[in-house]
Amino acid sequence: MSNNYDNWERLVEAVIRREQLWQMFHDQSPSDSSITSDISFNFQVLDGPFDFSSPGGSSQYQKLPPPAIKNSQKKENYVKQEVSGMVFFQNFSPVFDLEDMLRSSGKFLGKGTFGSAYMSSMDNGITVMVKSLNEVNISKKKFRNRMEVIGNIRHDNVCALRAYYFSKYEKPMVYDHYSNGSVSAMLHGKTGKNRDPLDWEMRLRIAVGAARGIAHIHKQSGGKLVHGNIKSSNIFLNSQKYGCVSDLGLASMIPSPIMRNAGYHAPEVKNTRNVSQASDVYSFGILLLELLTRKSPLHDIGGDEAVDLVKLVNSVNGKEQTANVFDVELLKDRNVEEQMVKMLETGMSCVAKTPRRRPNMAQVVKMIEDISMMNTRNGLQPKLVFIGGLNPDFDLEDMLRASLEVLGRGIFGTSYKATLENGSTIVVKRLREVIVTSIEFQQQMEVIGRLRNESVATLMAYYFSRAEKLMVYDYYGAGSLSSMLHGKIGENKISLDWDTRLRIAGGAARGIAHIHTQVGQHLVHGNVKASNIFLTTQGYGCVSDVGLATLVGTNLVLDSRSSGYLAPEVTDTEKLSQASDVYSFGVVLLELFTGKPSILSEDKDKAIQLVSWVTSVVHEDWTVAVFDTELLRYPNMEEAMVKFLQIALHCVKRVPEHRPKMSEVVRMLEDISGTNSEA
Known part of the structure; x- marks a missing residue:
């Protein structure tokens, strides 16, 4: 401070x-x-x-x-x-x-x-x-x-x-200060003054924004931080018109008896000293019911009698009268009724009477984002912008009619496998928390789209609107390097022989080296990790998610589970560089060599970084202990493997200036594999 x-x-x-x-x-x-x-x-x-x-x-x-x-x-x-x-x-x-x-x-x-x-x-x-x-x-x-x-x-x-x-x-x-006022005022203010006509898209944005905020709060303080006072009067709209959570952490500091906020509190909460992340979920469920019904948590039905909103919804839920609980303004658009029903189901799961039956906020975020994706498919307007004069055999309407499968959720958004009616398959990445102008977004997409290299995932097209930012890529059927190394046996995990690991490392290195030559040799990847490396049809590594860290911002990278890949100076300065890309790639090499993830969990749930573990083992001359057991089947390759390990350790040196350039890493890896850049 x-x-x-x-x-x-x-x-x-x-x-x-x-x-x-x-x-x-x-x-x-x-x-x-x-x-x-x-x-x-x-x-x-x-x-x-x-x-x-x-x-x-x-x-x-x-x-x-x-x-x-x-x-x-x-x-x-x-x-x-x-x-x-x-x-x-x-x-x-x-x-x-x-x-x-x-x-x-x-x-x-x-x-x-x-x-x-x-x-x-x-x-x-x-x-x-x-x-x-x-x-x-x-x-x-x-x-x-x-x-x-x-x-x-x-x-x-x-x-x-x-x-x-x-x-x-x-x-x-x-x-x-948020000039739009609270969500409570928007929903329950007097008609003609504070009360606004809130369409379904706006209510979705309020819900997904607030859910992301609460989920982020729950990750703090070792995953133990609680908000404790979630209600519509503590939700505002940020500059992008998404929900934004206020009054964080005051409940644990200022215990007080439950008074007029009783409608938001979970049954197990007797006073604010007993709030928990599960009770936060319950309170958020009430917020969802408010957004759907435009009724207060304690709904006045006449006279001095007030009915709990959860009981009111339960009284019609399951009686084929679900539509009766929705705000009449929402019922004007029949195209969103399916989404509203799913949102109602999400809200009711949040307000389950037993805490253990409620989802956690990370799961709630996924549920609402999936609902929001349904809205995107129903509400996007043309057009897709295709990169580099591509003339694809599909358009936006084809993409919206495609069958979707969630491939994974990363720090920048959710990726979907879209199977088009013509039989071709693409990947649609739906970005989140991107606060940029259309010009800034377009400029970055043009930079990424110009990266025409067989070792860099090809950006085919993009879409920009105030509500949605989509990127369309080629589909790689083999999955990510992370799933190959660390997936469940019999599902995603596969056995990688020594030659395959060398090809993956060499291809990914060439991709990152190519990225570093762009924009006057100043372009940075910013999020190099095993889950962003895929296999080409020839079995070489191919790098994805280029440049998104620059577009979205460093904070998401710092707050993510990717901390095992971050160079020490990034944590200190919050600045990404080509040298920090080299460090992250060094961690990927260690993963390929050891078969272990970037962060290890050992006794007493103490997490240590892979870099620290390998360094300590090598320092004690227990080099063989760091080998993936599958690599021990190749005794004739031991010299090459040791050189591979030395390259990795060179990349993860603590001082940025002591690390090699990516072009040098490419040459060193090619020397091991017996190839050269011309070949």
């Missing part, structure tokens, strides 16, 4: 005093987060200004009753003793400072489970949301530790915490 700003307490005290005035002049405090009231952080209220220049002055209290004066003076005296400053998180360069915030105008957004929210609009046009937490009985150390966890989560579908402040009485948190 950096950029500590002193005197934040002046803003804190302004917020305190404003809220006291608000409560004093209103019989009831607003309870709906969608209720707003104009305020200003430098205004005059009832002719009594907030005097920021003299926080100890008496004029600021003249309009408050004696108990409020005493309470405010007590808090202000404490703030004078403890000036911690405003703390901004790394990777966030603020274009405003404390004085900008003090001069800003604002709006009271309402009270939530954990505190009050304010919108702060500054003179430079920047708008942020300030959340002032309720009384929190927590030490400064624990609070800062929790802020570190929350603030360092970077994901397009998780609202970013920008800054925070700690004092005994007030703990404000600063977030980005």
Whole structure:
């Protein structure tokens, strides 16, 4: 963290005093987060200004009753003793400072489970949301530790915490402001004001975005982090109009009894101390039911009676009246009814009464993405853009009518095997979390499409829209190198002899070396790993997923299961390079040599990297122990295998400058196989 700003307490005290005035002049405090009231952080209220220049002055209290004066003076005296400053998180360069915030105008957004929210609009046009937490009985150390966890989560579908402040009485948190308001306001706001006509595509984008955000949260802190307060009022729309999750991690820090959020809580949750990832899934299931029905979690059916939304859906589910639960606006489009039914099934699986019967969020993401793919097939408009003057014997309509089979889900999206009606087979890669303009996307596709090399997977075509980005490749029937080496015996895993491994290594090396010669010798692959290497019809390695790391961003690579392939400097600097490609390829060579995955799991579930294991074994002169047992059948090849191992270890040197260029790696591998580049 950096950029500590002193005197934040002046803003804190302004917020305190404003809220006291608000409560004093209103019989009831607003309870709906969608209720707003104009305020200003430098205004005059009832002719009594907030005097920021003299926080100890008496004029600021003249309009408050004696108990409020005493309470405010007590808090202000404490703030004078403890000036911690405003703390901004790394990777966030603020274009405003404390004085900008003090001069800003604002709006009271309402009270939530954990505190009050304010919108702060500054003179430079920047708008942020300030959340002032309720009384929190927590030490400064624990609070800062929790802020570190929350603030360092970077994901397009998780609202970013920008800054925070700690004092005994007030703990404000600063977030980005989302001008579209919450999903709750969109669904349940008053007609003609906040309530918007939400079509099926928009509801799908809200669902898939929020699911991705929660799934990312659940991967943090060793896979143990819990949100704890998932509800439609905590879901917003990001710049790409996908769902974005807010209020992360506050439930575990601020335990409180279940009150008006009871409709979202799983049956096993008695208070927020008992929330879990399984209860997050339940709450997300309620969100899906809200999106489908446009009814609140506790649905008012008249009088003082309210029916739980899950019970309401269950009462018609299975009675051939499923359509009766859907929002009437959605029923206008009969083309999406099948998708809505599948979404309803997904939601009901999430709200299973027994936690163990609920899917995890990663599984939920897959279910919703598959539903979204159905929508893509129904709603895409022509046209496919074919690369390099190709004249294929299919078009978009043929592709949408094709039978699909999920091949796998990677860090950049889901790949489908599409069998066309004419009998040909292609691979359709559906990208996710790509936030680029159409021009940027087109330019990158043109770069990838020009990589005409037998050792680089050919990009045939692409499609771009605001909602969907598709890439079409040739299909490689043998599967990936990862499945060959590490798949289940009798299914994907096959026995690879020494010559085949050499051909795979040589072909993949030539592919990456060719990539490195493009764009003025500056192009980077960025995600070299065994699951992105396939076999050509001649049995040589062929590299796929070129350039997507540059397009999508490094964060996805860093957060993925590909960490065993990442060079040390990438983890530190978050920058990919051709040298880091060489490191990743060195890991692939070690996989080919040892038959082991890039990350090993040993006793006590302690994971160690393949590079570390091989290095330690070789250092102890137990070289034979690193051989894949299948390679021991070729005793006459031992010298060649040792050279192969030396090349791999040369590639994974810790210092980037000590690694060879990919062109040098190609020559070394060809020397082993007895071939040359001309041959």
